[in-house]
Every structure is written in C-alpha cells, then in structure tokens.
Amino acid sequence: MLFNSFPFLLLFLPIVVAGYAVAQRILGQKAAQGFLLASSFFFYGCARPSYVPILAGSILFNWLIGTWMGKADEQTPANESRRKLILRIGLVGNVGLMCSFKYINFFLQHFAFLNASKFALPNWEFPLGISFFTLTQVMYLVDTYQGLNAPNSLFDHATAVSMFPYIEAGPLVRMRTIIPQLREYKKQVGRSELACRGIYMLSLGLAKKVVLADSFAQVANVGFGSAENFSTLESWIFSLCYTFQIYFDFSGYSDMAVGCAWMLGIDIPQNFNNPYISKSVSEFWQRWHISLSNFITNYLYTPILQSMGKATITTSVIAVMIAMSIAGLWHGPAWTYVIWGTLHGCALGVCQIWKRQKTKMPPWLAWGITFLFVDLSLVFFRSPSVPLALHMLHGMLPHEDLFGTEAIMYIIPMNMHILLRPVALGVLLAFFFKTSQQLAEKFRPSKVTVLATAALILVSFLFMNSTAAKEFVYFAF
C-alpha cells in the first residue's frame, strides 16, 4: 500500500489514526500500541504477505540478541568480551539477512564464469524495507552494546521497528527516541494540534511526490530508459530532471512519513533540509537523507576511523571513502551505486583537505560546483548499468548535436505541456522556497492553513487520479 494511493489516504490512515486515538483514550496505551502494531504488520503485509515472516523473524532475532546482551551487563572483562561477541553475532545475522536477499546474486554473478552450472543464481526478491529495518536494528544493537539504551521488551521493540510511517523507506530512527514516546505521550503539545501539523505535513509531502516528482520522472525516465543518442541539451535536461525527481520523491515520502507519525503523536527525525542549496558536498550530506548520513557517520565512518588507530587526514579520507562506498552498495546490488558512493566518498575527502587549507571560494562558485557534482554523480545512481551511465555522461559533453530537441519532441509522452508547470515550479521550490519542516514549524491552525492544506490535497488527488500511483524511488532499496 503506497502512501500516495487512495486506499492508504482514504481508508488505512484515517482508520488507524482514529483507532489509535480512541484506543489510547478508552482502552489505555498498551491496547493502543497493540492496535498500532497489528496495523503496521497489516500495512507491511499488503505489499506481499510472504514478507511478514521475514520482518517478524528479524525483529525476534534482534530482540533476543539485545536481551542477551542486556543479561551480560555487568562491567567485568569477561562480560565485556561476551557482549562484544553477542554484538558481532547480531551484526553478522543482520548483515547476513540483508546480503542473502540483496547481494547474493550480485556477488555470485561475478564468479559464475568459473562454473556456470554450480552458480545457478537464486531469484530472491528482497523484501520491501529490508535495508531500513535492518539498519534500524543494527543501531539498536550497537546502542545497547554501548549502554545508550536498555534492552527493549519484545512488544515495544516490534512496535517501534515495524511502525508503518517508516518501515518501508525510513527515515532511519533510533529505538531510544521512539520507545519513550510510545510509553508516554508528550504532553507539551496538544494532541490534536500535532495531528493538524501532521495533516499539513502529509499534504506537503503528497504534493511533492505526485505533482512534482512524478512529473520530473516522466521526463527523466525517457532519457535513462534508452540508449539512444541525445543532444547535449537533452542529456542535461534528462539528468537534471532526475536530480529533481529523486529529491522531491524522497523528501516527499519523508514528509509524509513524518506527517503520519505526527498524527499518531510520535515525532520522528526529518530527513531533508534544502540539500540543493549546499555549498559543499559535506554540507550536502548534512542536508540530504539526514538519517542515513547520521548512520554513516556514527556507525560506519567513526568505527572505521577508530580501527585505523591515530586519526590523521589520510586515515580520515580513507575512512570516509570506505564508509561512502559501503553506503553506496547499501542502496543496491549494482556497480552504479558503488561508483556513486565512492564518488561522494572522494568528494568528502577533498572537502576535508580543502577545509584544512582554509582557502575560500566564492559562494556562487561553491554552490555551482557542488550542484554540478551532485547532478553528475546521480547519473550513475539512476542508470541501469555503468555503460549506460557513461553513455549519458558522454551525451552531456558538448558534441555535434548541441541543442537538438527531436527526442524531447517525439519521445517524451505527448502530454509534455502538462508536465511543464510542475517541472518549472519544482525547480523554483528546490532552490528558493522554505522546507516542509520550516513550514510545519510556523504552522498555525487558521483559515489560511485550512485552504492551503485542502488545496494541496485536492491538487494531489487530481494528479493521483491522472496516473497510476508510482512507487517511491527508495522502495527499490
């Protein structure tokens, strides 16, 4: 069930939000939490019921590991090594689960030339959201090991991991920020005021996805779905359209996730903060997929750096490159993602060296270089293969067909004029407008916000009824 579908918006969400609120009031918090847990599993099972046992198994496994670690909590050297061993078992289990579904084919196909018959590739589709609920639980295990949170009860752990607003594509949440909110609802803000903000945030995210991202996608898909020779201008248009598509798609999804969680009275972290106004790649990663950035910094980069001994500029650059390559691979089993991650690792390394040199660059130039880099790197992220990515990049270089528009005129879906408005609006919003978070912070229940929210929902409904609901980009990861 997609966030941008009528069954979710008109049935599932209102029933769950109302049911949760009523259950909290009448039956108490435990019963409400039970209702939320059942609803989340139902939501997850709608994608494919056969995924549910995998999610349930992963939750049970991590809960057992966390509880086991909690039992060896006394500060003795023997317990410390035991806890480390338990953590390692937990990490291997999680990475193993993810690899067995996501990466087994990727690795085996590189050995297939040795003996094709012995390397018959299994055709396992990876369960929706496995990358997200696995990382969420990796964070839980590491935090439990470091004593940052106590082991959860199975009930709390299952509810917090499977919560429908973020189970399928994040944001990545820390258990220790969610579980206290389940136990005790924050009293400092009115429940219905938070629900209002949630509806407002949801409407912003929905419009971003169905009006903007899907319009950019219609253009980008033509360019990236073909090996034809495009003019330089067309190649740039396709690449830029994907750059905007992925931003509006994923930030729209994240806004909807935050909005849904607010409707339930739960606060989850924001994921985007105007990334395309960044003036360096390191600033970009502070604004782009923030929850993943935090994970990379705390759970990949820092441990890698620590394992290298003394922190120097060289070890730091190597650590960031390794961490970003892994983050690239996390997105999917393809070299295109590894290259994308490695490119960002290199760029972050350059940023670190540049920062040390204390050389200043004009802000407009810094912004231009950063945006250009992000756009070019996303060509790898979007392309189905490395040769096609190189083909697209080659097309972006000036060549004899500089300003041709034949492909745009003939191949783009013929409702191009319908796409122009949202595409133009999207470019303006990405650079010059407030983020959804900033808008939500200034939200007041008033006639103006009633009209704004209703208008956003109505326009979104119009677009939703015009094309079949499209999956979010990050559902593929």
Added chain:
Amino acid sequence: MFTLHSNGVIMKTRTWIAETIGLVAVVTLAVVATNWSIDFYGSFRGAKGLHLAGYGDVRIAKYLLNKRYVPDNFNSLIIGPSISGNWDGRGLERLSTYNDSLVGGNIVELKAIADQALASSQIRVVILMVHPYLTATHDFKTVPLVPRLNNEALGSVNLEEAYKQRIREKLHLDSEEFDAFGVVDFTNAPNKMNPREKLMMTPGTDFTIDPIAMQTYRDFESELHARNVQIIFVIPPFLQSIYAGKPEAFKKYNNMILADKAEQDQVIDFTSDEFTAFRSVAGNFRGVHLTNEAARRVVAVINERVDGWIREGVFTDLRGGALAQNLAGAGPFKADDRMRRRRADSIMARAERRSAQ
C-alpha cells in the same frame, strides 16, 4: 524535530481538522458530480447519437471514448499507427467506422483501446494495419491504458486540459485532436520522418520486432476471431523510395504477420504492384503519412473492396451505426451537441404524445 508554538492559535484544532477534511470532501464531490453530469467522453451514460471529438491526451481520450461512445455509434474500427490516422471512415459507405489509430501507437496500446469497444459486441469489422511500427515496441507512451483510467473522466489533469482545449477551440484559438470519427487532420503534420521512423526505415535492414508486441498482435487476432469479428488486414502504402530501400524486409514482415490469417480474413496490400504508381507520387505523402487527399483515395479503394465483399456475401451481419445514419452526408461539425439532442428528443416526444392524443 518540531518546535512547539502554543500561542497564536487562531482556531480550535478540531475545527481546523473538520474544516480541512470537510472542504476536501465537498470540493471532491462537487468536481466528481459535475464531471459525471457533463460526461465529456460519454463513458458514464448512453452515448448513442452524440458527436464527441477528442481533446487532451489522445490515448486517454480514445480509451474513454471506446467505452461507450464508439460501440454505441459504430460497427467497425480502423486500427493502426499514425499512418492510418487521417483515414476517414465516412468514406466506407457500407460500414459505420471509427478510427482508433494513434500517432506513435503500438499494438499493445491499440489493443487496450479497442478492447473497450469490443467488449460490447457491437463491433463487427476491424480494419487492422500491417505495419512494423505496431510491433516495434510494447510500452504505453503516456499512461498505462488500464480500466482504472475510466475514473479519469471524473476529474484529472487530462480532463482539465481537455476542457481548456475545448474552450480554446470555441474561441478559435485551438482545434480538436481528432474529430467525432477519430480522424486526425494531417494538413500541418511535419513533412519529415521522426528519429524512430528514420531508424526503422533505414534501407537494407530488417524491422525490429518486440516479442511482447508481436505476441499481443497474435492475441488480438485470436480475440477478434473468437468474437467473430471480420478482419481486413491492410498493408498501407509507403513512399516508393522508402519501400524500395527494403522490399525484402517489408515482405518478410508482412508474411510473418499474415501467417496466422484465418480463411475468412481479407487482405488489401497497398505495397503490391497494383499501387506502384500511387506510391511513386511524392505529393501523396507527408513524411511516412499520407496527405488527406491521398488518404481519401486509399479509403475509396477499401470502400470499393468492402462493397464487393458485401455484395458477394463474404461479409454478413453488418448494421448501420447510429452516428453514420445521423451524419450521412454531413460536413464538418462541432463536437458534443448533447443539449441539442436532448432538445430534439423532447420535441420528438412531445410530437409523439400529440399524435397519440
């Protein structure tokens, strides 16, 4: 994380939620009710005798018109890519023909559209092009043509565009995409081939066949046979210089398509020697398309053949369509005169009542 503001609340939060949801519900219902009552594509209520031209996205418009309007008013279809887009079915005197051809259309899209009309069993004849463009791809060019699309007529971006185009047409600022017979006017069509057509017609090469599209073509043939629909395969004319570049490829392709032809199916081959003179006149073509005048001549040939087959008793069970009867001999007309029809119906009813008294 959000910052809390307890001050500055202008209205009660519960009122805010109620008003927002209420406003969305009221506007949604109003839009749906309005569009249902206008019934722009004649897809919700009976469409017999209406004259509905196409506006907005051509594919969506034809898909929706084929639901009720086409089967209510026609008994035969022309199905092909843009090459048959300007073939006017009014030239087929013994049939009532709607042109379902699509610019850039492939068989997957065309089958989806035609299936809407075929479901009603009113369609008795299908004039099906044999053209490599139909089986070169299987993707939907704009949106997937699936039953869910029928809801678009209740409110969608395409419908909004269609209304705007209709208004612009009324103000003489724009024109319809195709007329009430599904016919496109190619007077101002580009007089050159697009990149895909150029690639397809490269001399000395075979035509690319998409296996899914080819299978769909075969399925469509079988479906038409199963429904007892008479098929007329038409191999359209190509400019002689294009045809001469790859005659073997054309023959190979035509033979492959016609391999599954049933005994009762008919074939008209405009690439045969009989039509070499026609194909050799460059003035008959605009790019790969026929000029409107040349299209009229091609339709006249088909008309003559159909007439012969009917006289010989090859074709049976043909009924005149309502629209063909209403518009026989009529010149260009403006679309959708539902109001006029209602008025005419009420005048007729009054007259009948009077005569009964």
